[in-house]
Amino acid sequence: MTVFFVSMIVYCVYILISKDSRRYYIGQTADLQARLKRHNAGLVLSTKAFKPWDLILSIEKPTRIEAVVLEKKIKNLNSEDLKKFIENKMDLYKDF
Numbered sequence: 001m002t003v004f005f006v007s008m009i010v011y012c013v014y015i016l017i018s019k020d021s022r023r024y025y026i027g028q029t030a031d032l033q034a035r036l037k038r039h040n041a042g043l044v045l046s047t048k049a050f051k052p053w054d055l056i057l058s059i060e061k062p063t064r065i066e067a068v069v070l071e072k073k074i075k076n077l078n079s080e081d082l083k084k085f086i087e088n089k090m091d092l093y094k095d096f
Contacts, residue, residue: 011067013074015057015086018050024082025053026074028067032058057089 012032016025016039025047029035036055042048061067077085 011061011064012058013061013067013070014055014059015074016047016053017056018047019052019054021050023050024079025050026071028061028064028071030064057086059089 009030011028011030013026013028014032014035016027016036017023018025025039027035032055036053038044039047039053040051042051047053059070061070074082074085
């Protein structure tokens with residue numbers, strides 16, 4: 001008998017914006033709500049100084065590897081291209 005295990009974990013690549021400084025933060029996680037709480041509680045060293053944060057975009061990926069690859073690609077965008085990427089993704093969902 002063959003047993004298959006199906007992972008129920010979905011990984012998210014997410015983009016946050018600082019309410020005060022208007023800076024962006026790009027990350028990936030398997031628990032988006034918990035991660036956002038950590039950012040806003042000041043428990044993440046790289047985002048602590050710029051809290052509070054708002055989630056502006058999340059993209060689900062089936063594996064962590066795919067999430068890491070996408071995260072890296074987004075982090076390599078310049079600020080103009082990052083803004084275009086966010087606008088294009090948000091336009092896809094504006095009617096929902």
